[in-house]
Structures are given as structure tokens and as C-alpha cells.
Amino acid sequence: xxxxxxxxxxxxxxxxxxxxxxxxxxxxxxxxxxxxxxxxxxxxxxxxxxxxxxxxxxxxxxxxxxxxxxxxxxxxxxxxxxxxxxxxxxxxxxxxxxxxxxxxxxxxxxxxxxxxxxxxxxxxxxxxxxxxxxxxxxxxxxxxxxxxxxxxxxxxxxxxxxxxxxxxxxxxxxxxxxxxxxxxxxxxxxxxxxxxxxxxxxxxxxxxxxxxxxxxxxxxxxxxxxxxxxxxxxxxxxxxxxx
Numbered sequence: 259x260x261x262x263x264x265x266x267x268x269x270x271x272x273x274x275x276x277x278x279x280x281x282x283x284x285x286x287x288x289x290x291x292x293x294x295x296x297x298x299x300x301x302x303x304x305x306x307x308x309x310x311x312x313x314x315x316x317x318x319x320x321x322x323x324x325x326x327x328x329x330x331x332x333x334x335x336x337x338x339x340x341x342x343x344x345x346x347x348x349x350x351x352x353x354x355x356x357x358x359x360x361x362x363x364x365x366x367x368x369x370x371x372x373x374x375x376x377x378x379x380x381x382x383x384x385x386x387x388x389x390x391x392x393x394x395x396x397x398x399x400x401x402x403x404x405x406x407x408x409x410x411x412x413x414x415x416x417x418x419x420x421x422x423x424x425x426x427x428x429x430x431x432x433x434x435x436x437x438x439x440x441x442x443x444x445x446x447x448x449x450x451x452x453x454x455x456x457x458x459x460x461x462x463x464x465x466x467x468x469x470x471x472x473x474x475x476x477x478x479x480x481x482x483x484x485x486x487x488x489x490x491x492x493x494x495x496x497x498x499x500x501x
Contacts, residue, residue, distance in 0.1 A: 270361045270362065270363075270364040270365065271358070271361055271362065272362070272365060273358060273359075273361075273362035273365070275444070275448060275495060275496075277362075278359060278362060278448060278451050278452065278495065279451065279495040281355045281358060281359055281451075281455055282359075282451045282454060282455055282495070284351075284355060285352060285355050285356075285454070285455045285458045285459065286458065288348050288351055288352050288355075288458070288462065289352065289458040289459075289461060289462050291348060292345070292348050292349075292352075292462045292465065292466065293462070293465060295341065295344070295345070296465055296466065296469050299337045299341065299469065300469070302333070302337065303330055303333055303334055303337070306329065306330060306333055307326060307330055310325065310326055310329055310330075311326070314326070334472070338469075338470065345466055348462065349459075349462060349463060349466060352458060352459040352462050352463075353459055353463075355455050355459065356455055356456050356459040356460075359451070359452045359455040359456065360452065360456065362452065363449075363452050366445060366448045366449065366452070368434070368437070368445070369434070369437040369438045369440070369441045369442045369445040370418065370433065370434055370437040372437075372441050372444070372445055372448075373411060373414060373415050373418060373437040373440055373441045374415055374418070374419065376411045376412075376415060376441065377411055377412040377415055378415075380412060382412050383412045383415060383416055386412065386413060386416040387416055387419075387420075390416055390417070390420055391420075393420070395428065395430040396430070398417060398420065398421060398430050398431070399430035399431055401413060401417055402414070402417050402421075402430070402431045402436050405417060405436070405440065406436065406439045406440065409440065410440075411440050411441065414436055414437070414439075414440045417433070417436060418433035418434075418436050418437055419433075421433045421436075443492075443493070444495070444496055446490045446491070446492035447492045447493055447494060447495045447496065448495060449490060449492065450487050450490050450492035451495050453483060453486065453487040453490075454487060456483065457480065457483050457484055457487065460479070460480050460483070461480055464477060464480065
């Protein structure tokens, strides 16, 4: 009998919030460096074009075009060869950051998922579990409001777990709404960071492709990704660490 495969989310490597923040910082650095180098090389080609045109004004347009094409084609080919190793290294590192971030996304699927592990193993959380084991609906609702107002994630995690075990019609509040109040902002920031790493890798690849081919690349997919990230209306990842 064939062995049943584990769900993909159980095999994804762990990366902390701090790890993801560092990945985003590095991706931004790599993209900025890539854009700078490509811009410098394109400026060299543009400068050479102007220099040649200044000396070709007495030739016909067709002759100018032929000479410019040969000279600039040779310069561009030389620039491509000289920069290939560095460009490839940057693109590979960006792609590795993209894959790592996308793999880590399985651990940041929802605010509830993040809240449940936020204080896992703490002594206070263990005590709260016992104290709230027989709490009623009114007490649970009151403590949920307290957890939100004081940003008490340990209490919130215990309450969300306790209410999650109750039948839907008996729940005094939504555990998912509670999780969103407590950790939703951080969750959206992490999601935006993961998406931005992917965008930066794709943008750098398209920029490089345009430099290689001399033709504009299709950026519709990139624009859609940027739109989806903007829709999150998320800030930067906070400095608080989630182990």
C-alpha cells in the first residue's frame, strides 16, 4: 500500500519574522545594486550613441543607422560579457531569497496561526489554560476585550483556543477576529514582505532581460503582484521577534 504523503505545509522550512525582515532588506539591496549597474551600462551606450552621432551628421540616415548599429551592438555585447557573472550572481541570490520567503509563507497563513505559536510553552500561558478551562461565555467575552485592549497575546491565544473548541452558536466572540486584533497588523506586514521579495526578484529579472535583449519585457504580472501587495495596506515588519 502506498504511503500517504504529508501535507506540504508540514515540510516547509521555518523562518522567523526577523529572518524574513533580513531577507527583505537584502532583496532591496540586491535589486538596488542591479538597477544601478544596469543604469550605468545603459548610460554608457547612450553616451557612445551621442558621441557617434556628433561625428556622423554628414552621412545619410541609413549610413548613420548602420554605423550606430554596429558600434553600439559591439559595445552592448562587451558590456554583457563583462557583467554576466555579477548579474547572474545577483539574480541567483534574489531567486533564492524569493524561494525561501515563499516557502516560509506556509507558517504565516493567518493571524490565528501566528497567535497560536506566539507564546507557546510559556508558564503563564499554561496557567491560564487551567484557569479558564471552565470559564463561561460572559467571562470569556470580557477577557477577550481585556486581551485586545492590553495587547495581551498570551491571554488571547488561550482564549482563542478555548473558544475554538466550543460549538459555533455558543461562541461569545470570533477567535479569528480576536487574533486579527492582536496580531493582524504584523501578519499583514509579513505577508507584504514575502510578496515584496518576490516582486523584487521578478523586477530584477525583467530588467536584466530587457538589457540582454534590448526589448521591453511583459510586466503585467509584476503590476498585478504590486497591486495585490498595495491592497494589504501594510507597514514595515515590526522589530519584535517571533521565535
